[in-house]
Amino acid sequence: MYLDVHISQDLSWSCHTNSLAKKARQRLYHLRCLRDFRLPSKVLRNFYTCTMESILTGNITVWFGNSTKQDKQALQRVVRSAERITHTELPDLQTIYYKRCQPKARRIVKDPTHPNSRLFSLLRAKGIGSSGHVVGLLEVRS
Numbered sequence: 001m002y003l004d005v006h007i008s009q010d011l012s013w014s015c016h017t018n019s020l021a022k023k024a025r026q027r028l029y030h031l032r033c034l035r036d037f038r039l040p041s042k043v044l045r046n047f048y049t050c051t052m053e054s055i056l057t058g059n060i061t062v063w064f065g066n067s068t069k070q071d072k073q074a075l076q077r078v079v080r081s082a083e084r085i086t087h088t089e090l091p092d093l094q095t096i097y098y099k100r101c102q103p104k105a106r107r108i109v110k111d112p113t114h115p116n117s118r119l120f121s122l123l124r125a126k127g128i129g130s131s132g133h134v135v136g137l138l139e140v141r142s
Helices: 014-036 041-056 062-066 071-085 093-108
Strands: 121-122 138-140
Touching: 014 041, 014 071, 014 138, 041 071, 062 093, 071 093
Parallel strands: none
Antiparallel strands: 121 138
């Protein structure tokens, strides 16, 4: 473990995502307690963002893209549980991942001295996709 990122010998992220899901599920208890005190949804959402989303999205640009479907689903179940508790819509992890990767990729493209600058090419913005995330700003070259 380095900077709270669990890396297994086979370079899978299951150990890491299991650890994140466990930590986030533990905080669901506190979110339920706050809901039972009849706090406004805005306060509950703020608590979620500060205590749970920060855990679930820590270093997300490093591990999310290579996580298994099952690991992603386990983390998303925690987000859906928090949505039911807060009675608000919360951003899914895929959207957060894209929002955090886009600026990083743009910086790489704009810096011709960056070793990976030739991996991406800019495309015209095509708008918001059906899943709610931006589509078509960057293309990854193979």
